[in-house]
Amino acid sequence: MTKREVRFPREFSWGTSTSAYQIEGGGTNTDWWRFERTGDTPAVEPCANACDSWHRYEEDLDLLVKFGLNAFRLSVEWARIEPERDVISTEALDHYRQVLQACHARSILPVVTLHHFTLPLWVADAGGFESPEISTWLANYARVVGEALGEYIGVACTINEPNIVAIMGYLVGVFPPRASSWERFVAVNKTMRASHIAMRDALREGPGTFPIGLPLSMQEYEAVDGGEEQLESLRHEMEDEYLNAVKDDDYLGVQCYTKMLIGPNGLVTNPQDELTEMGYLFWPQCVEYTVRRAAQITGLPIIVTENGIGTNDDDQRIRYLAGALQGLSNVIRDGVDVRGYFQWSLLDNFEWILGYAPKFGIVAVDRSSFARTPKPSAQWYANATKGFPESVL
Ligand code: FCB
Numbered sequence: 001m002t003k004r005e006v007r008f009p010r011e012f013s014w015g016t017s018t019s020a021y022q023i024e025g026g027g028t029n030t031d032w033w034r035f036e037r038t039g040d041t042p043a044v045e046p047c048a049n050a051c052d053s054w055h056r057y058e059e060d061l062d063l064l065v066k067f068g069l070n071a072f073r074l075s076v077e078w079a080r081i082e083p084e085r086d087v088i089s090t091e092a093l094d095h096y097r098q099v100l101q102a103c104h105a106r107s108i109l110p111v112v113t114l115h116h117f118t119l120p121l122w123v124a125d126a127g128g129f130e131s132p133e134i135s136t137w138l139a140n141y142a143r144v145v146g147e148a149l150g151e152y153i154g155v156a157c158t159i160n161e162p163n164i165v166a167i168m169g170y171l172v173g174v175f176p177p178r179a180s181s182w183e184r185f186v187a188v189n190k191t192m193r194a195s196h197i198a199m200r201d202a203l204r205e206g207p208g209t210f211p212i213g214l215p216l217s218m219q220e221y222e223a224v225d226g227g228e229e230q231l232e233s234l235r236h237e238m239e240d241e242y243l244n245a246v247k248d249d250d251y252l253g254v255q256c257y258t259k260m261l262i263g264p265n266g267l268v269t270n271p272q273d274e275l276t277e278m279g280y281l282f283w284p285q286c287v288e289y290t291v292r293r294a295a296q297i298t299g300l301p302i303i304v305t306e307n308g309i310g311t312n313d314d315d316q317r318i319r320y321l322a323g324a325l326q327g328l329s330n331v332i333r334d335g336v337d338v339r340g341y342f343q344w345s346l347l348d349n350f351e352w353i354l355g356y357a358p359k360f361g362i363v364a365v366d367r368s369s370f371a372r373t374p375k376p377s378a379q380w381y382a383n384a385t386k387g388f389p390e391s392v393l
Contacts, residue, residue: 196245285327
């Protein structure tokens, strides 16, 4: 297919990143909602009302304006837009159109993810990512979203971290559908790549000139105690197969949080290391490492679509962000084509099986009133983006 004209925003995009299920609340028609309520679930608590952003999105966008940011990454929920097979909810599309218009009214570029971890129940019940029809369903859904919202989309992301959905759901067995098989993990990764391409091509046929890409979870990896072979086979499945499959995209979304140490039997943690609330190694240097690697292999422009830290210690968050932006300025100075950076996350939100415990937000959310209170890191981030890169050196 011929490549359509693509327009990137003129200036660097500075934003925060979110997803529908984690902030909207009321995602009842999804596999995750059911999974959180199933007997022996590893989910520590249900998502319930999340941050109530379905109703409070204008307040969220006003915070971005207050911080002087110019972009916002959000997702639209497939289960709301297509609640049953081939049944399209114009109400849901109208809602998301209003959200996107509210972004534009504030000069905020909306970066829109079509799939962020959750599946509609009808898809999950028909086999989810193991159904032979999944790519077709996703492409149809992308076509619907593109036609209804394409003129308002600033940048599109197809499937959020398909490699994490595959590893957590089909190998580690802690996300739905809780399978533990290397073969199923590999097969789902393959399906994800085909689905991404089908969605991208469907979006390209619709209105709008927005860039389209895949937000991939990447790590800085290090082999320890002879873990080289293990590292290579894991990284091959988690990253390289994807990086080689997206070369006709408009950009690549890099999402990184940490460095992983890989020994001959898998993941290793050193007791003396500084760990975050997610159990991740404190490693802001991962931004520089992954962005370089992604750009080198794909040759594509890069957007850091997620990066941040789960911590109750906001000073630690500032320290992390300073390290991350330092790395980003290094790669930009070396000529790597980076178009934006999206801190995860605007709000303290629902962190999947870990519930509300990890605090990734630059804004705190009261769990009963949903009142939003910016943390010092919000002001720090706002200032850093203004004088970038000098401000972080
Ligand atoms: C990423 C997910 C995102 C959030 C962060 C902390 O893997 O894409 O939804 O949970 O991790």
